[in-house]
Amino acid sequence: MEQLEFFDVPSPCISVCQVNNRGYCKGCFRSRDERFNWLKFSAGQKREVIRLCQDRKRRVLAAARKKQLELAFDDEQTPPQESLPL
16 A cells, blocks of 8 residues: 655756766756656656666766776876976
């Protein structure tokens, strides 16, 4: 038996409507179909979309942190360049 819903599930949209290279919104991390069909989804479907968006956001942030750490490590490993006399 499904729980009664007293309130609609709010949209995760944060008004950053740009798409990344995988087709997900950079603001809310929804796919095109998830954005276009939001109003047609049941409350359960909307909660599942929000869960998927949270997972996508975690993966994007983890990849960004990994890239930042790699860049910081590379900077530490690169010896400083000495200026050559002219």
